[in-house]
Amino acid sequence: MTPTLTLHPIGFIRSPKQVKFQARHQPAELEAERSVLELVPDCNYELALRDVAGFARIWLVWWFHRNTTWRPLVLPPRGPAQRRGVFATRSPHRPNPVGLTPVQLLGVQGRRLILGPCDLVDSTPVFDIKPYIPAYDAFPEAAAGWHDEVDSALSAPPQFTVRLSPLAEAQAEWLRTTWEIDFCPRMVELLAQDPSPHRSRRIRRRGGVRWEIGCGAWRAFFTVAGQTVNVVTLDAAYPPRFLNDLALEGIPDRAAQLAFLARWPEPETQS
Ligand SMILES: C[S@@+](CC[C@H](N)C(=O)[O-])C[C@H]1O[C@@H](n2cnc3c(N)ncnc32)[C@H](O)[C@@H]1O
Incomplete structure (x- = not known):
């Protein structure tokens, strides 16, 4: 045994x-x-x-x-x-x-x-x-x-420049000032190194030229043009049906996600 x-x-x-x-x-x-x-x-x-x-x-x-x-x-x-x-x-x-x-x-x-x-x-x-x-x-x-x-590949400076759209900047600022939530520095660091699809980095295609990166309770949609990553919009990672189901415990940033969705309800169509 x-x-x-x-x-x-x-x-x-x-x-x-x-x-x-x-x-x-x-x-x-x-x-x-x-x-x-x-x-x-x-x-x-x-x-x-x-x-x-x-x-x-x-x-x-x-x-x-x-x-x-x-x-x-x-x-x-x-x-x-x-x-x-x-x-x-x-x-x-x-x-x-x-x-x-x-x-x-x-x-x-x-x-x-x-x-x-x-x-x-x-x-x-x-x-x-x-x-x-x-x-x-x-x-x-x-x-x-x-x-x-x-390590030797990563010790080279970041290969991609990451830009946030005015909408993504406004959303990031709102999350920082209203909720003290700031996942953007880590997101930018990951995208600057390599925005290609990767399960552990939680990067996947979301149709057409748009990509998504998961950032814990949040996510961001981005496009890539040459060596530039354009973050189009941020979004709550959990769908409203989960956020509104109070029987589901342990959802991180639940109140902030609900408030975000009330303010920016249709992330896919905004750019
Ligand atoms: C790559 S592991 C390395 C951990 C440790 N330094 C080691 O070498 O064993 C670190 C990651 O584990 C995850 N993590 C941290 N705390 C955890 C927990 N309590 N349960 C599961 N995953 C956790 C986080 O995503 C963190 O980035």
């Missing part, structure tokens, strides 16, 4: 990132971003944290709890649309959905660890913390297979 292991989370991530689109595939170190790891009470974890504060980084061992399936071959979002063995990737779709992130440790306050940028969405369960020890854990010269090839 295959042995099994029962794990209990030691804590949960508190982060402004509610949807996976907002979390980069690895932490974006340049962003001034904070998350908190809140350890569960009454487990003596305050004591277990003794001496942790001296480490600039810690490893988080965590659960991709929003995934329920795994696939032997996955389509990494970086690089060309080419499937790779899941064990050659950091994909969340693994037989044991365990994530591993070396995150900056900015402070320890009782059972709360203040963390720098990380790739975990809000409420992610964390199983373990280990100190990051550069002498043991860092091997920057080690070959990284297909990843090295993709």
Whole structure:
């Protein structure tokens, strides 16, 4: 019989990132971003944290709890649309959905660890913390297979210029100022690198010359002319029948999506 292991989370991530689109595939170190790891009470974890504060980084061992399936071959979002063995990737779709992130440790306050940028969405369960020890854990010269090839291609400056139409600009501004929602920087970054169809980047054809990119609870329609991507309009990603069905729980940005659809009801016909 295959042995099994029962794990209990030691804590949960508190982060402004509610949807996976907002979390980069690895932490974006340049962003001034904070998350908190809140350890569960009454487990003596305050004591277990003794001496942790001296480490600039810690490893988080965590659960991709929003995934329920795994696939032997996955389509990494970086690089060309080419499937790779899941064990050659950091994909969340693994037989044991365990994530591993070396995150900056900015402070320890009782059972709360203040963390720098990380790739975990809000409420992610964390199983373990280990100190990051550069002498043991860092091997920057080690070959990284297909990843090295993709990296050298991506280190070139973005190949596409991304322009937002006046309508898309107005919608983005409205989302920022009215709802504090801003998915456009990440969207622009992805489109500037490669707007070609790709399931993991959630880019697909939407008829004629129009394309769509999924951005968590939102989406955008765009066209491509030469090396320019024109974002025509933004839109709510969920259809009204889902947004209005209160029995469906956990729809991100539900109120904002409904308000958006009331204001811009027919995205496909506007340009
Ligand atoms: C590519 S994985 C890498 C995770 C980790 N650094 C690793 O190497 O194991 C990071 C992505 O997982 C997704 N993610 C974050 N938290 C998740 C969760 N709790 N459940 C499922 N997917 C999650 C986000 O889309 C994020 O961009």
